[in-house]
Amino acid sequence: MSLFKRKEKATGEILAGGESAIANKEVEGLSQGQIVRRRFFRHRAAVGALIILTSLILFVMTALDTKIGPIRIPGWWKWTTEDIPALRFEDCPGGTTGCPTLSLKPGSSFGMGTHPFGQDDIGRDYFALVMNGARRSLMIMFVIGAVAGFIGVVVGSIAGFYGKMVDAVLMRLVDFIQTVPTIIIAAVIGKAAGKVGPLYLALFLGILGWTGLARLVRAQFLSLREMEFVDAARVAGASNIRIAFKHILPNAVGQIIVAVTLIMAGAILTETALSYLGFGVVAPDVSLGLLISQYESSFTTRPWLFWWPGLFIISIALCVNFIGDGLRDAFDPRQRRRITKKDRLQAKVQAKAGA
C-alpha cells in the first residue's frame, strides 16, 4: 500500500552526528533574536507575504488624501470618493456602464486607464472607493489587534503570575466572555457603534477578542514562573513587576506575537462580515465588506464591483496568515530547519576539508 510507504533514507546520507549537528552548527554564537530573524527570513512564503503586505499597505495608504488634523497630505490617485465623473458607456459588455479600464493585454489598450476598477452606479471611481475601504479595514484590523493584544497580555499575565484567587476570577471572566456568541454580540455593538464611527467599532471588537490570547499567555506564565531564572531574579531582589515584565514576558513574546497576527487575520474577516451584514461600518463610510454587500446583486451584470473588494480582503488576510505561520516556525524552538540535500553535501565537504 503506497499510501503508507515511508521515504527511505539512504544510509550514506546520514553522517556522523546526524542532522542535528548541521542544525546546531548554524545557530552557534547567535542571540535569540538573530536566530528568530534568520529562521523567519528563510521561510520564503512568509517573507513574500511580508513584502506584499507592506507594499499593499503603502499602496493603499498613499492612494488617497490623508487628513491628520489640519494637515492634508495629497494622495497620488486623481479621483476621490466624493468625485462623480461622467459614466463610461463605450466598450462595455452587454450594455452595462462604468466597466473597468484596466487592461493587461499587450498593445495599445495596455495600462490603467481612467477608471481601472470601473465605476459604481452613479459614476464614482471604484478604485478610490476600494482604496478607501481597504484603508478602513486595515485600520480596524490593526486597532483590533492592538486592543485585543494589550488586554489579552495584561489579563493573561496577571492571572498566570499571581495564580490562585486572581487566576480563578479572571479565568471565569474569560469563560464568560467566550460563551457570548461573537457574531451576535458584535452585531449588537456594531449596530450601536457603527453610527459613531469605525474607530469605536474597532475598539469594541478588540474588547471582545482577547480571550484566546489571555488563556495562552496565562499558560505560558504558569509554566515560566516555576523556572529557576525567576527564583534567581527574586533572590536578587527584583520586584514582582520587574520579574513579570523583564524576565517572564520576553520569554513568552514569541507566542504572543503569533497569536496577535492570527487575531488580526481573523479581525479583518469579522469586520468585513459584520459590515456585510450591515452591523459594522455603515454608509456613507466605506469598508470592503460593505462594498461587497452593496453590489452583491449586480454580480451577474457588473462583476468587477464584486471582485475587487473581495480580492483585497483575501490578499490582506492571506498575507497576515502567512506571516503568522512564518513567525510561529521562527519562534518554535522544537522546529528545526528542514535539512536539504544541499546542506548535507556542504556538511560532507566541510567534514572532509576538516579532516
Place this chain on the structure above:
Amino acid sequence: MILFGSSFMVYNLAAYASDPLAELRLSNDDTAQQQIAALTRQLNLDTPPPIRYFLWLRGLLGLFVGNLNLGTTRDGLSVQGELAYAIPVTIRLVLVATITAVLLGLALGIISALRQYSRFDYGMTFLAFLLYSLPIFWVAVLLKEFMAIQFNNFLSEPNIPVRWMVIFSIFIGIFWGSLLGGERKRFWTVFAGAFATNFVILWAIDLTDWYLNPGLGIFLIALLSVGIAFGVTSISSGITDIKARNAALTMAGLAVVWYYPAQWIFNNYASYLTVFLLIVVLVTTGVFVARLFSKIDRGPIARTAIITGVLCGFLILIDRVMQSWKEYSATDAVNYRPVPTFGQRKDQLVTTDFWLNNLDIIMHLILPTLALILISLAGWIRYSRGALLEVLNQDYIRTARAKGLNERVVITRHAFRNMMLPLSSLFVGEFVGLVGGAVITERVFGWQGMGTLGIKAINTYDLNLLMGVNLLLSFLVVVGNLLADLLYSALDPRIRLRK
C-alpha cells in the same frame, strides 16, 4: 453560573445599546406619543434594564417547574415557538457541513502529514491558508453564481467543451499524481492514468447526457463495490489478509445481488425506517459473513465486512436518489433549474414521494453546506496534519516500527488513534462555533435558521428574541465544553478527573 452572568451582561448591553422607540420619537405622527406609551407598557421600558432582566429570568426559571416562558417577540409570537422552528434548520445545515468537513479534512491532513514536505503537502498547506483567508459571504455569492445559476444554464444546454474536459482532467491528474507521489517517473505514470480515466469519464458523461438522467446502474455499482471492497480491506486490515478480502468481496457481491430487490423495496416502502433497517441488515450480514470466513480473528474481518457493506448499501441509496432527478427537474416548482439558490425547501413542491422530498432537501443543502465546508475545511487540514506529525515524533511510534510492525499498522493503530485525542475535543467546539457562525451563510442563502432570527432580533430591537437566540447559543457552548472534557477523559486513560 456562567450562563447567568453572560446572559445578564448581554441583556444589559443590548438593552442600553438599542432603542426600540427611536423610530417613533422621530416621527411627526400625532399618535406617536400614544404608540410610545403603549410600547413602553408592552416591553416594560420604564423599568431599568438590570431589573427588567430579572423579569425575563423569572420566565426562564419557569423551566424547572415545567412552565418555560421566554416572552413574546414584537410580532406577538412566542419566542419558544420561533426557536423550535429555527433550531432544526440550523442543525441540519451545520451537522452535514461539519461531518463532511471533518472527514475530508482528516483525510487530506493525514495524507499531507505522511508526505511531509512533498509537493502535495505544500499544495495542501497553501490551500488551507487560502481557504482560511476567504470571507464566507464572498465565497457564498460566488457559489451561487457559478454552481447554481451558471450550472442551471449549462443544464438547459448540456454540452461540455473538449477544452474544459482537458483542463479539468489535467487538474485531476496533478492531484492524484502528487497524492500518490514518489519519483518523477511514477508521478507521470499516475498523472497519465488519472488524466485518461477522467477524460473518458467526462466524455462518456457528455455523450450519454448523464447529468439529465443520472443513475449508477447495476454495472457501475458492481464495479464501484469491488473497488470499495479492495480499498476498505487495504486500509482496515491489509490487502494480504485473504480472509478479510474475501469477506469484503462477498459483501460487495451481496450488495450487487440485492440491487433489484432493493429497488422494489425502495419503490414500495420508502421511508426513513426502511433506510435504517437496510443499515441494520447490512451490519448483521457483515457479522455473519465474517463468522463464515474465519473462526479466529473475527473482529477485524467483521469490521472490514461491515464497512464495505454499509458503503455499498450507500451506493445503492445514492443511485435511487439519482433516479428521481429527472422527475424532480421536470416538476413545475423546479422547472429544469434544479440547483436552488434560496431557502431551505421549495414551498411549491407538493409531493408525498419520499425520494422527491429528500432530493429537494439535498439540493437545497448543497450550496450552503459547500460554503461552510470550504471555510471549516482549512482548520481541519491544519489540525490533523499538525496532530499526526506531533504523534509520529513520539517514542512509541519508534518502538512500534522497531518491533517490526508494518507501516499500515503503525499509522492506523498507533498513530491515528492517538492523533484523534486532541481532535475529538476540537470537533465539539467547531460544531458549536459553526452554529453561531452560520449567520452569514443563512443570510446569503435565505435560510430561516437561528442566525436569521438573531439578525431580525437585532434589526427590530427585539430583546426577548435576541435573548432567546443568545441563551441557546451560550448554552450550546457550555454544554459543548463539558462534552469535550468528558469525551477527552473517556478516550484518554492518562486523564482522570480529580476527586
